[in-house]
Amino acid sequence: MKDGIVNDTLLREFYESLDPRSRASLDAATDRVVEVKKRGGKIAVVTGSGPNIHEGVTTLIAELMDKGIVDGVTTSSAVVGHEMAGALDVVKMCNATEVGMDEAFMPRGNVFEFTQMSEGDLAAIRAEMVLDDDLIGRGKSAKGHFVLKAAGNMAYPMGLRNETIAEEILSVARMLGLPFETVAGWGCDRRTMLGIGAEKGLPVLVTIPQMIGGGAIGIAIGDSISVGERSLRVARMLGEADIIIESAVALTQEIHDGPFETYTGHGIWSHWKGLGTYSLKDKTLIRIDLDENLRKAQDIQKESKLIQEAIDKGLPKTKIARIPFRMEMSAFARHEGSLPIIGDIGRIWPVLAARAAERLGIALEFMSYSQETDEGRAMRDWIVENVTILDRSKIRARAEEYSRLRIRSSASGAR
Numbered sequence: 001m002k003d004g005i006v007n008d009t010l011l012r013e014f015y016e017s018l019d020p021r022s023r024a025s026l027d028a029a030t031d032r033v034v035e036v037k038k039r040g041g042k043i044a045v046v047t048g049s050g051p052n053i054h055e056g057v058t059t060l061i062a063e064l065m066d067k068g069i070v071d072g073v074t075t076s077s078a079v080v081g082h083e084m085a086g087a088l089d090v091v092k093m094c095n096a097t098e099v100g101m102d103e104a105f106m107p108r109g110n111v112f113e114f115t116q117m118s119e120g121d122l123a124a125i126r127a128e129m130v131l132d133d134d135l136i137g138r139g140k141s142a143k144g145h146f147v148l149k150a151a152g153n154m155a156y157p158m159g160l161r162n163e164t165i166a167e168e169i170l171s172v173a174r175m176l177g178l179p180f181e182t183v184a185g186w187g188c189d190r191r192t193m194l195g196i197g198a199e200k201g202l203p204v205l206v207t208i209p210q211m212i213g214g215g216a217i218g219i220a221i222g223d224s225i226s227v228g229e230r231s232l233r234v235a236r237m238l239g240e241a242d243i244i245i246e247s248a249v250a251l252t253q254e255i256h257d258g259p260f261e262t263y264t265g266h267g268i269w270s271h272w273k274g275l276g277t278y279s280l281k282d283k284t285l286i287r288i289d290l291d292e293n294l295r296k297a298q299d300i301q302k303e304s305k306l307i308q309e310a311i312d313k314g315l316p317k318t319k320i321a322r323i324p325f326r327m328e329m330s331a332f333a334r335h336e337g338s339l340p341i342i343g344d345i346g347r348i349w350p351v352l353a354a355r356a357a358e359r360l361g362i363a364l365e366f367m368s369y370s371q372e373t374d375e376g377r378a379m380r381d382w383i384v385e386n387v388t389i390l391d392r393s394k395i396r397a398r399a400e401e402y403s404r405l406r407i408r409s410s411a412s413g414a415r
Helices: 008-016 020-038 050-054 057-066 077-084 119-126 133-141 158-176 180-187 193-200 216-224 227-240 252-256 268-272 292-304 306-313 317-321 329-334 345-360 374-386 392-414
Strands: 043-047 072-075 088-095 111-115 144-150 204-206 243-247 284-289 338-342
Touching: 008 020, 008 345, 020 043, 020 243, 020 284, 020 338, 020 345, 043 057, 043 227, 043 252, 050 057, 050 077, 050 144, 050 345, 057 072, 057 077, 057 193, 057 345, 072 193, 072 227, 077 158, 077 180, 077 193, 077 216, 088 374, 111 133, 111 158, 144 374, 158 180, 158 216, 158 392, 180 193, 180 204, 180 216, 180 392, 193 204, 204 227, 284 345, 292 329, 292 338
Parallel strands: 043 072, 043 243, 072 204, 243 284, 284 338
Antiparallel strands: 088 111, 088 144
């Protein structure tokens, strides 16, 4: 996906579809990204799950990591599982009873999914685990419909493969003292955030609020390193960042103003106990969100300081602001460097990425587009065809190399 990847006409349409205030915020965000990168600063992205995968945003972020624009990412255990399975794939959805499944244990709608895979990928998985060829055969002959969706969670055999290989990745991660995400990244396609992060030594970490939802993968992520170590690693990434971009993600207050952040107050006791802390002060928080109440909360704070007043008086923010108040609105609305961009991430991310890259003199080799457009459909098909599933052999080779270096380092230290 290299030649003519940037459709300027479509990106202009995306930009003009935003309301005037969001256009102004997007302009300001682009200016800030360019300014920070020109002086050698860092950008961290806090991503959510589903929409970021479906709109190709995670693949675009991987490209921005490869090109030196994004320096670290937090994400969810669900995204980790999807990237292990190649980000997007095509599944065949069948009536579960017709393929021999017990409806009592099937998802709502009594649906069972089959991953549409190449013979090469099937052979690779067959070398790792026993496959039910009778089930695969029943899936091929059964009636059903095909859906392009986030890869690897509910479909056979990729979902089961993810669950199974998570245990192996966890054992390697614990032996080497590394996060699950790093070890999984050794085997992931470099066009995923996990893969390019592992290749370039950039942090890609699941946050503690986003750990649930990835099945056995989420559990393995949680078991790979301690909660304290994970919190420190996330704090280090966000502390080093000049810009934090929040992309269709909930619970960000628990993510960026966690136990080691002082500006919003929660890290005050870590400082008292002599632990390292960081501050959101003077950082830029860019949030891409569909909820207009996010911007309303910021307007209320700017006009009347009501949000801060509610906190100072211990009053419920929802009642005093008179809007539905999500947790992530509090720190964001009160932060002087906040830029809310209200709109679809599928339209905002490509405009931000393309404009920033052009001004920085960087040629991008991948561009995402909103999935309902022709370009977006072609982009999603490209991901299915080109972003590969996790390669177990690469993990084993990298683990052997890493452990050998650790042994040598320990031996030389002992001398």
